Amino acid sequence: MIKLVGLVPLLPLVGFLIIGFFGKKLSKGLAGVIGSAAVFAAFAVAVGIFFELNGQADKSVTVPLFSWITAGKLSVPFSFLIDPLSSLFLLIITGIGFLIHVYSTAYMHDDEGFSRFFAYLNLFIFFMLLLVLGSNYLIMFVGWEGVGLCSYLLIGFWFKNTAYNNAAKKAFIMNRIGDLGFLLGIILIFVTFGSISYHEVFEQAKSYATGTPVLTAIALLLFVGAMGKSAQLPLYTWLPDAMAGPTPVSALIHAATMVTAGIYMIARSNILYTLSPDAMSVVAIIGVCTALFAATIGLAQNDIKKVLAYSTVSQLGYMFLALGVGAYTGAVFHVMTHAFFKALLFLGAGSVIHAMSGEQDIRKMGGLKKYIPITQMTFLIGTLAISGFPGFSGFFSKDEILAHAYEHNKVLWFVGILTAGMTTFYMFRLYFLTFKGTFRGTHEQEHHLHESPKAMTIPLIILAVLSLLGGLIGIPEVLGGRHFLEEFLKPVFEDSSFRLVHHLSHNTEYILMAVAVAVMAGSIWYAYKTYVTDKTVPAESEEELNPLHKLVYRKYMVDELYESIITKPLNFIGEGLHKVVDNQIVDGVVNGCGYVVNGVSGVIRKAQTGNIGFYVFVMVISIVLILFTQLF
Amino acid sequence: MQISINWYLLLSAVLFTIGVLGVLFRRNAIIIFMSIELMLNAVNLLLVAFSSYLSDSKGQVFVFFIMAVAAAEVAVGLAILMSVYRNSKSTDINSLNKLKG
């Protein structure tokens, strides 16, 4: 099965090509079926690979396909690497990808771009698979930029809308800023190690001393790439805007898979980070700041998708915190559980929006529990999972991260737990405002309220089950469980793990868990009190908000800030360079040469009197002079 | 009696100088033309003289060349002069300053 790994990305690619070329001729149903079937087939192969890998002793298999780029000693083969990390990501991508494809067949049913949507989704899956399968950094980069392209296409899916197009463009460009860092990182890796394949790079890196500057430089450059793709400070503003795309896209690309590419990249390069503590500190600090920053914005948003978007940014920050404190397994664990519950929440939100005939403002919702019970149940499970309710998947992964953070630095832990409290609060705020209380929308909307079709609810139910039980593969030792995931991923992280020794006493761990649960419970209570007991509804207009609230509601004006310090100056510089420097100065010098020649000629031409006698006279004099100088 | 080569040289130099002065100081194009011919023939004379003096026939060959070329030149030159005259009713070279810079 492992030998067939080429099929995994190939199947979605074929799906893309079929739908892309024959989209017009295919019926809607058929396009959806082809798209979903391609991903399901990939999923089936991925499952086979997963079990085969699990069963064999060799945990790292490279499957070469063809030689891609060669130039001197640089040689980049197009080859795939199957190891526990990539096989796990394969499952997440194809599995959740399949569910979202199925969901989309119903969600996008009435859209005129139905087949185009599935073509893009399949293309996305193809690139995402390349990203995780590549056996060297450049193949990862191929996938990396490829998913960026798909993200661009899907955010701007409704291309007649200028705001959506702007959001798409913004996403692509912000990602490119990160990509430049990533690209330079890859080049530095090549310059340093003479290779960019994971195997050789990590093998050589091991012999470097901890804290070698070049490793720190590499780690930081790669992290710049991760910041762009995984929406960390300061490159996060594209992700909330990316909610312009259809909701399944938000679920698949901007929550479950693409945005976790940064975590995958750092987990993959774990040894490089382990060997540069400075870079790790940067990762941890950026991660925790992003987590807190985004969570505070999430507290004040009223658009159901925007809340989830900021929560995604915040959770990604959490994952980077985990990476920064060396909890690589914890980060990957959280990627997985987050993929389950965030996909669930987004799809649930999609179901709500579907029911509300396109309305996304939670101030216009309320009391939806009785109209859409399946959505409500699954959404509640997702909310509990993200809040870290004991027993739910989020509990285990979050707990692992917080424990490591505590051990590393108490401040990081404190900010982490604060963020967790906020997360719980805004998620329950969202839940209560949407499903509890009374309906606040128009009569027409109320009349239309209906549960979504099976193609949408079944994926919700599956994801709900996964959100509920997904944590069980990583029960911490202190609770008497077995951490299957840690054992599975051990070969990937073993070079790092012996360098980062973890030991917390069981008592400390119990206390940490208790604190986390207490904070969560407190937040739920406060949200319940505010939005259910007191029936508070967020203010309709901005003027009613106090200044701090307003600032948070306006997302700290970061977009406006970027606009005024980057976009506008760039245009200004462009205009200036064009009109003044290029046209006046540089071209001025060139034209100046012409004028000088003209001017000098104007003087010299006076010698050409037109008088033949004068010419002859000058000629004779000159000849005499030349003869004189030559003869004497 | 053998006439020494110096006399030829002197005569040739005198003829040439007359030609140069003619070209320099006369304004009638025809006369300038004739002065040029005079210069050419001064050179021809010298070539023939040296040819004889050195007993080398090359010089005489050159003279034939020069005569042929001069004939062609006169033909073209007079033709140009004719058309100049037709246009400007004058052969005064000072009036021919259309190419003034």
Next chain:
Amino acid sequence: MITLLLIFFPLVAALLLLMVKGEQVKKIALGAAVVEFIISIAAVAQFRHNADTQFVFNMPWIKSLGISFHVGMDGISLLLVLLTTFLVPVIILTSFRKAYKNPTAFYSLILAMQFALIGVFVSLDGFLFYVFWELALIPIYFICLLWGGEDRARITFKFFVYTLAGSLLMLAGLIYLYQNSAAHTFDIANLYAAGQNMDVLHQGYVFWAMFMAFAIKMPVFPFHTWQPDTYTTAPTQGTMMLSGIMLKMGVYGVIRWLLPLAPLGVEHWAHLAITLAVIGIVYTSCIAIVQKDFKRLIAYSSIAHVGLIAAGILAGNVQGVQGAMIQMISHGVNVVGLFFIVDMLQSRLGTRDISSMGGIRNLNPQFAVLFLIVLLGSVALPLTNGFIGEFLLINGVYQYNAWLAAFAGLTVILGAVYMLRSYQSIMLGETNAVTAVFPPLEGYEKAVLVIICAAIIVFGVYPKPLLDIAEPSVIKLVDSFRAATGK
């Protein structure tokens, strides 16, 4: 002999074409260009993948001055010949519905230009190179002057004089080398030896004399100001010839002549030259962002791309030069695609102002997809041809100086900014009065765009055939450069 065939076939075709009148001249020109392409494919098939110069033909031309008609191809030449023979038929095809006045002259000039271009790429004699170099200028001068747009006389004159001034410096450099050579011939090996025997100071003279000529031709900042005007004013096919092939003469000159002739001079002055090129990348990208005229925007973006190529070569390592080779091909293909798209827009809408367009995607999704692929090639998305070159080039520059590479890398971001911005305002959104009617694509238009898109993707996914042709020669070149500079 195949080299001679490659050089003279277009010339003969151009002369024969003069006897043809009327519309079929296009088809005959296209046929000739296709035949030429097939000849070049035959050359590729016979080419042995090593660093030797192959298909050599050497015959004395002006014996007393040591000038000979010495031509031949190694991998570097062959790749550029291939680019030329591939693009010329595509360029001719793009003009299939154009009603140029006096088409006979137009297509003859294009084929004559192909003759000169191929001559430039295969010359192994300094004087011959110079002759072809100047010869190439004449047809394009007339193409721009006779079929150009607004204000063409002034702009074409400037272009002509500017590049001629550069060529003069090159000639001076070549003669200087000739005077200092042992054998007093213009043969390439003799000139190489003459150049390499000089000290740094004198190699510096040679460097500047030759570099100015090449820098003006490419063009590299700050010698670029003729370019946007000329590209904008020239007829589309002329612009394609200029940007797709002719600017590669400058790049080729740097690789074939400058590096081996004055290795110490290059070494000594590279920092300044690369810095200029890199400044040019960011500078022109910034200017491209504010352009309203799509043709001019692409002209500026072309300077940015070429700046990166120049920087990569002057860095003097295998990655840089290989990157330049592959990027020359990619840039040629992509820029022809982009200029064709400009032409299609202009002929349909009567304007090139991107801010007045919008919503064309609604009317013609097929065009939108093809345009997007060309655009992605141009912004160097992985798995398109642009990426291979750009990655290798930035890599090459990085090995020279990391900060310059980081600065040059801004093209990755800025390129996305101006390209996506124009795509959005041309294709996306709602239609307006200007774009209300957008006639469907014609067969030949589809053919051109499909050929270009296919090249973009095929060579992005599998660039190995191209890389393999050039690699031995490039390695040999870089090794001797390194040996000469003692690195």
